[in-house]
Amino acid sequence: MLADVVPLYPLYALFFADSGMSDTEISALFAVWSVTGLLTEVPSGALSDRFPRRHVLGLGGVLQAGGYAVWLALPGFAGFAAGFVLWGIGTSLFSGTVEALVFEGLSEAGVPELYPTVRGRITAAAHLTQLPSAAAATLLFAAGAYAAAGWVSVGTCLAAAALAQTFPEPPRAGPPPDEDAEPDGEPDRERPSTAAPEAVGPGYLATLRVGVAEAAGLPLLRGALLAVALVNGMDALEEYFPLIVGQGPGGAAIAAVPLLLLVVALAGAGGAGLGGRASRLGPLALAGVFGVAGLALGFAGAGGAAGLVALGVFHGLQQCVLVVVDSRLQERVSGRARATATSVAALGAEIVALAVFAAWALGGSPWIAVGTVAIAVLLPRVLRRG
Known part of the structure; x- marks a missing residue:
């Protein structure tokens, strides 16, 4: 965005x-x-x-x-x-x-x-x-x-x-999709492209086909795509943050909700800023962090200061894990169609977001907290094996 x-x-x-x-x-x-x-x-x-x-x-x-x-x-x-x-x-x-x-x-x-x-x-x-x-x-x-x-x-x-428009345009990784085989028939995805930024490979449909094929055909990449989709889809809960802050017996007054939401935004910024350090974590440790986020969300609906802190913990840890899984995804994309493959994960996140909306309609934040913990359980498997 x-x-x-x-x-x-x-x-x-x-x-x-x-x-x-x-x-x-x-x-x-x-x-x-x-x-x-x-x-x-x-x-x-x-x-x-x-x-x-x-x-x-x-x-x-x-x-x-x-x-x-x-x-x-x-x-x-x-x-x-x-x-x-x-x-x-x-x-x-x-x-x-x-x-x-x-x-x-x-x-x-x-x-x-x-x-x-x-x-x-x-x-x-x-x-x-x-x-x-x-x-x-x-x-x-x-x-x-x-x-x-x-x-x-x-x-x-x-x-x-x-x-x-002032951003530098680095060469695209790998050869154009219609040239990604050497004379011996083996792919050479690592050879950098020498194409100028305004001439970046074959036609649109060929680019789309190669990007989707890479996303679907490589198990390790599929796992990273799924991890990003699951974690990123939880961003949909942001639409309900005002309701979470204002609900419960200790819910905030309507006039105070915008100010309190800035505290949650700061927590998200802090969590994202820790993403670089968290990138050293293995799949199990990363799953543990996301599991804690789910547990915190379970307490967010209580309202009051405790609920606000719990919501901030959820948002901060979710943003931290999102940075890490996105990094794993970028490491595993090897072809020229990097944005296409990444967009497949974003498409998956949109679908997960629809599930978040449905879960809220059925039972509010407790159901979404359960879903977050379930995603944490899945993370080690999808990040290791695809």
Whole structure:
């Protein structure tokens, strides 16, 4: 997501505040957003592998800016739906592209082992910038400047898109998919490509086919893809953090919820920042960390200070483990279609997110806590054997 590059997004809830839409209509909009992500996740990854990644990031930023602009111009259900489609496509363009760009850049510099540390810092920065952006959006909206909050969002997305064009474009790993066999018929995935960034291999469909085939055909890679999908899918619980903070006998007052959520964001930043150190953990230890996250989530619904701390522990540990499993995934991708393969994991995360939504509807955070512990039990197996 572009939030991994230069994050500054006012809360989209601000755009709904004066819309007059029903809860059913708002839920339908989230469904439009989710379906858009499901349909475009992997195809957009192949686009990133086919064309310069910085251009793909820029296009994603422009589409998200367009989504905000449509919301401002057409503040009704149809306009919001169109904006969510643009936003969903833009988000899918970032997914996989950022990871591939960072890993390839570090590999070109000869330090791919630094990926967990750098990835953790990027994720931590994305969490930390929620603080000033949420504060700015809230102040603008409180002052009655609804349009100002929207146009600031548009400008921020466009500025990030322009900044992305300054990123260096390292050579792609491995030969183009239609040339990935040596005269003796053996693949040579490690030979660096000498193609210029604007000419990065064969056609789009060939790139998509090779990326999906690699993701499906290599057991170790399949295991890492599944681990990322399972852990990343738990991010969907963030949508319910306000409800968790406000529920229970010691639940916070509605007016205090936004401020308390910043504490959870700080915990997420701290956990992500520890991802580099946690990358040394083996599968069993990593599973233990994620298991503790699940246990903490089980206590989060109690409300009050204890519930807030428990929710922060869950979020911090989940973000830490996510950085580690994403690093394992990047280490196991060997072909040119890195963003496509990574997007397969993101597609899996979207499916897991749907399960999280269903679990919340059935029983709230305790059911999701049980699911988190179940994922922890699976992690050693999928990370070792695929």
